[in-house]
Amino acid sequence: DAGVIQSPRHEVTEMGQEVTLRCKPISGHDYLFWYRQTMMRGLELLIYFNNNVPIDDSGMPEDRFSAKMPNASFSTLKIQPSEPRDSAVYFCASTQHATNEKLFFGSGTQLSVL
Amino acid sequence: QKEVEQDPGPLSVPEGAIVSLNCTYSNSAFQYFMWYRQYSRKGPELLMYTYSSGNKEDGRFTAQVDKSSKYISLFIRDSQPSDSATYLCAMNRGSTLGRLYFGRGTQLTVWP
Numbered sequence: 001d002a003g004v005i006q007s008p009r010h011e012v013t014e015m016g017q018e019v020t021l022r023c024k025p026i027s028g029h030d031y032l033f034w035y036r037q038t039m040m041r042g043l044e045l046l047i048y049f050n051n052n053v054p055i056d057d058s059g060m061p062e063d064r065f066s067a068k069m070p071n072a073s074f075s076t077l078k079i080q081p082s083e084p085r086d087s088a089v090y091f092c093a094s095t096q097h098a099t100n101e102k103l104f105f106g107s108g109t110q111l112s113v114l
Numbered sequence: 115q116k117e118v119e120q121d122p123g124p125l126s127v128p129e130g131a132i133v134s135l136n137c138t139y140s141n142s143a144f145q146y147f148m149w150y151r152q153y154s155r156k157g158p159e160l161l162m163y164t165y166s167s168g169n170k171e172d173g174r175f176t177a178q179v180d181k182s183s184k185y186i187s188l189f190i191r192d193s194q195p196s197d198s199a200t201y202l203c204a205m206n207r208g209s210t211l212g213r214l215y216f217g218r219g220t221q222l223t224v225w226p
Contacts, residue, residue: 004157042116042218043158043202056213091157103214105157 120217
């Protein structure tokens, strides 16, 4: 199994631009999570899906952030417009219900907004 | 105040040392306690988990939970350079899948 796949690995953009981060979860996993990691705040849950349906989006910081999961094998996190304070590493993770303590993380997308 | 507090370090020890990593938390509803390890430029991976209070051992690693003190620990015996990573504690209430609360992580370096 290839694990959770995220793209791009690095993204550098200018303030005001739209940014789209992509994630392919592990096949058969029915939960998908988006986390953001910064030095100051650590790992923060942004949103998670169960069977492609958003369950908890209380961590999404602002309306500038949106996430979709059109099917079981693909999810996107979009920031529009981007701001310098959005600079962070964004992780996608997936799991099965039966193993709720074990999240499988992707390698992350390092986002820099100039 | 964050619900989970963890000293970010950095912590630097010689090979063979015993390492102690700790977290405190404020929510008494937490029931599942986990330690994730994160290598540089990688995502976290689950190292150990425990349910409620007590100890759990896996090779050189021992996880301890003291719910009365709201304090959890991870001990690494005979530390190796390959243990150099950031260690994050995490916990949840158990009833809500996926809503993990993470500490900020402690950066550990084990030098030869």
